[in-house]
Amino acid sequence: MYFWDKHKTITSYYELLSGEVCDRYGLTQMEYDILMFLHNNPQHNTAAEIVKVRKSTKSHVSTSLKKLKKLENKGLVERIQSEDNKKHIEIVLLDKAELIVEAGINAQKRFAQNVLRGLTEEEKHMCINVFDKICNNAEECLREYRENSDER
Template identity: 25%
Template sequence: MRSSAFITFFHDALNAYNKMCEPILHEFDIPQVSFDILMFLNNNPDLCTAQQISEFRNIKKNLVSVHVEKLVTAGYLQRGTVAGDRRKVLLSCTEKAQPILKAGLEMQQDFNQKLTLDIPQKYMNIFKEITESMAANTRQMLNE
């Protein structure tokens, strides 16, 4: 695959994902970044700091801070501390966020089904193996 085709695929996939988010954003009157933060925390419980959200979702730190503050104020997120490290703040979704998360998880499942429509399972298994190998290669490059 040419690199431009690879980049175009990810660009288009992200745009399609964002388009599928729109009904949820309107229903709950929530911005895309806030929704992305909630879904990230829900889908990645071990990555629960603002720093990790910024790093893994590639959202600027100040933007994460603004949206986290709004989500806390709205009652969708709560802050917690780490024993032995008062500087580290853990974020977690509250019960109030559950309807958004439920709708988000259903949308993500629908997105995944549409994205992989008509792709045989054997190819999905190969894709998974390739992705895991590329992830291992990437980690190796980062450690060199």
């Protein structure tokens, strides 16, 4: 499928750039992704929210929790348990993660500059709008599929 093949090309290029950061700081791709997600989405700072927002599968929950423990052991994140709800644990980035996040932001900027090279501002906005529509359609299809699966 054309869209899927092209999507994989874009993803491969992003992983190449982010892989350089991973190599420099001794991180796996998932550890890097968690750090960058927490930086870019501080309002979604629990393991469950990370998995939900990133559309990870349930099997990734345990893997993510293991990665969080490794990030915690490296002094990059801290888990803070809610006093009201012992099951609610927020994950916060620590100062030690700052250099990694900065390198990640630079990789993300480089990625965006390179893949959007030659596009006008209007074309960039058009791409964002079209991509949002495609994602919204996919979300709706997933929701309908789940609802129909639950009825069976």
